[in-house]
Amino acid sequence: MDQRLDQPDVFTPPARERLIDRIASQIKDFIFSRNIKVGHRLPSERELAKQFRVSRTVVSDALRSLERSGLVEIRIGSTGGAFVTYDVYLPLLQTMQDLLKGGRLGVHHFVEARKGIESVGIRLALQKATAKDIAHLRDLNQKMLDDLKMGVRQNLRSDNLAFHLAIVQIGGNPIITLMIHSLVKLVDAMYPSISNYRKFISGQVQRHEAIIQAMEARDTQRCEELISLEAESMKELKRLRTGSRKRNAPGAE
Numbered sequence: 001m002d003q004r005l006d007q008p009d010v011f012t013p014p015a016r017e018r019l020i021d022r023i024a025s026q027i028k029d030f031i032f033s034r035n036i037k038v039g040h041r042l043p044s045e046r047e048l049a050k051q052f053r054v055s056r057t058v059v060s061d062a063l064r065s066l067e068r069s070g071l072v073e074i075r076i077g078s079t080g081g082a083f084v085t086y087d088v089y090l091p092l093l094q095t096m097q098d099l100l101k102g103g104r105l106g107v108h109h110f111v112e113a114r115k116g117i118e119s120v121g122i123r124l125a126l127q128k129a130t131a132k133d134i135a136h137l138r139d140l141n142q143k144m145l146d147d148l149k150m151g152v153r154q155n156l157r158s159d160n161l162a163f164h165l166a167i168v169q170i171g172g173n174p175i176i177t178l179m180i181h182s183l184v185k186l187v188d189a190m191y192p193s194i195s196n197y198r199k200f201i202s203g204q205v206q207r208h209e210a211i212i213q214a215m216e217a218r219d220t221q222r223c224e225e226l227i228s229l230e231a232e233s234m235k236e237l238k239r240l241r242t243g244s245r246k247r248n249a250p251g252a253e
Helices: 016-033 045-052 056-068 090-101 107-128 131-150 153-171 174-190 198-216 220-248
Strands: 072-075 081-084
Touching: 016 045, 016 056, 045 056, 056 072, 056 081, 056 090, 090 174, 107 153, 107 174, 107 198, 107 220, 131 153, 131 198, 153 174, 153 198, 174 220, 198 220
Parallel strands: none
Antiparallel strands: 072 081
8 A cells, every 4th residue: 555645754954064065066066067167256135035935044154154155255245145166175173173172183293295296296397387477487486586575574485385286286176276275375374474584585486486397397306396395385484373372481581
């Protein structure tokens, strides 16, 4: 005998969290299927709530979920809303930050990972780099040098990130780009005062120029050596921060 569908407990109301996930998934599919560009504003919460036939609160939670995934940015104000960003490195960065806070990630882990990943990235870049690519890298490094000389500290971290992303983007592997983006941003999270270390930043600029010259010479071994030095510089940052803490400790001379 067939079970009647109108019997009690055959169906259960969907959990609110699952409803939020389904709405977030549809918005994500909309962005990808329409090839929505970075900076484009999505329909308002009111419009989305009307189309999904749910409350604005549910839509807001779905958009917040997409913001955590790095796909949108929610801006407040009269010109605000949900804007497409494609900062898809964020979930990986957040996972690494959680591992760091939990004591399961150390500097040596970072150094090992970055050496391996960025070495592969620069090998791919060497296979494809054009004169225009090399010139772009030199322009990025010059900007970093100019910001250092003018004391524009707030730009120095983004300058360094732009340089390293540009290298792996030449190689064209989006997975490597994602990983390097997350790893370099992790440095910023671990050492928020990195821009105060002028000598350290100057060393970065010099290494960048050496990398550019090695890429011009198509010297794979030298490129990998220099990229490894960039990764190893994390240890120098750790020493600088430790020394700064000791100098600023109560009772320190």
